[in-house]
Amino acid sequence: MPLLCLSSPKGGVGKTSLAAGLAFALQRAGRQVVALDCDPQNALRLHLGMPIFDGAGYIAQLQNRPDWRACLRTTPAGIALLPYGETDMRGALATASAIEREPELLAAPMRDMLADPSLIVLADTPPGASAVLSVLAPQASLVLAVLLADAASTALIPDIESGRFLGRGTMGSLLGPKLLIALNQVDRASRLSVAAAEGVAAHLGPRLAGAVARDEAVAEALACQRPVGLHAPGSRAAGDISDLAAAVLRELPPPAPPPAPAPQPVSSPLFPWVRQ
Ligand SMILES: Nc1ncnc2c1ncn2[C@@H]1O[C@H](COP(=O)(O)OP(=O)(O)OP(=O)(O)O)[C@@H](O)[C@H]1O
Ligand SMILES: [Mg+2]
Structure with missing residues (x-):
């Protein structure tokens, strides 16, 4: 039921690596996950073990209103995935304009x-900013904005806090409480990185959902096409991502209870002392 969106005003901060890592960690925590790649780079599939020449996908086909269930793939990492699908620049722009023109193309299957x-x-x-994020954010239980522990990323915090990133006015006020931040690539050996992380933590308080160490295991995991929790479960990054998943779970609605068992049919006659 809940939708968790990984986003960032800045590129290259680790959204896709954390999306793969969180999908794995949430599944390990017993939740059933569908990973949805909304980025025309179509890279999430690579983190989850899909063959590089497999161009099948969902969002790239959205204008044809495909059935999302039919596009679902079970990845070698064991996570259900709707890949973006193979596209080129023209295709990606056409898809983004179609979503902007007709948000229901994405909003309806998401519901x-x-x-x-x-x-x-x-x-x-x-x-x-993207057309997909503007459609998904209002339906999201949580938007997790990923930032690096560096000067360029920390300079974007006012943008996120003021609502400029996800929209002002009603949209901003609806989303404000749902927006948390994750710091990625925190390097404890770097004075600057530690200072940035400490400053951000003090400033954001509970809006900082977690911090993930800079760890070669993350890049190696992608090279081996596996989420880091599967590739290097004992690594610092895998531990941090699992903590981040636990923090995310605390913010999401609990899983639905299993359906109550159906009442057993009664074989003997009811109320035999009542004359029918
Ligand atoms: N915690 C980490 N430690 C070390 N390297 C990392 C970490 N997180 C991400 N990286 C590396 O940073 C690079 C960018 O990561 P990724 O592609 O996940 O970022 P992104 O935000 O999804 O990028 P884009 O904006 O292009 O979609 C990759 O080479 C990845 O291996
Ligand atoms: Mg990415």
Whole structure:
């Protein structure tokens, strides 16, 4: 039922790596996850083990109103994925304008996905403002903005806090409470990185959902096409991502309870002392 959107005003901060890592960690925590790649780079599939020449996908086909269930792939990492699909610049722009013109192209199937109470939909979005993010954010239980512990990223915090990133006015005020931040690539050996992380933590307080260490295991995991939790479960980054998943779960609605068992048919006659 809940939708978790990974986003950032800045590119290259680790959204896709964290999306793959969180999908794995949430699944490990017993939740059923559908990972949805909304970025025309179509890279989330690579983190989850899909063959590089497999161009099948969902969002790239959105103008044809495909059935999302038919586009679902079970990845070698064991996570259900709706890949973006193979596209080129012209195709990606056409898809983005179609979503902007007709938000229901994406909003309607998303409502359908979210109607399943057992699912967490985890969406990876393109860097910066995008048509997909503007459609998904209002339906999201949580928008997780990823930033680096550096000067360029920390300079964007006022943008995020003022609502400029996700929209002002009603949209901003609706989303404000749902927006948390994750710091990525925190390097404890770097004075600057530690100072940035400490400053951000003090400033954001509970709006900082977690921090993930800079760790070669993350890049290696992609080279091996596996989420870091599967590739290097004992690594610092895998531990941090699992903590981040736990923090995310605290913010999401709990999973639906299993359906109550159907009442057993009664074989003997009811109320035999009442004459019928
Ligand atoms: N915690 C980390 N430690 C070390 N390297 C990392 C970490 N997180 C991400 N990286 C590396 O940073 C690079 C960018 O990561 P990624 O592609 O996940 O970012 P992104 O925000 O999705 O980028 P884009 O904006 O292009 O979609 C990759 O080479 C990835 O391996
Ligand atoms: Mg990405």
